[in-house]
Amino acid sequence: MRVPSKGQVTFPQAVREQLGLLPGAEVEFVVDGQDARIVKVPIAPGESRGQRLVARLRGRVPGR
Secondary structure (H helix, E strand, C coil), X not given: CCCCCCCCCCCCHHHXXXXXXXXXXXXXXXXXXCEEEEEECCCCXXXXXXXXXXXXXXXXXXXX
């Protein structure tokens, strides 16, 4: 698979099905040296997508 100029790639359907990646699923990129892994973000019970986003961004605002 080649990475196009926009840097977007498409997961093959078989991979999405095997990993349970439904539309809207969140993934993280984990870089280890020259390798990268795509990891499905687990959903905590009762946690909304907005709550996960706020938690991930908390403490990342420069100058605060």
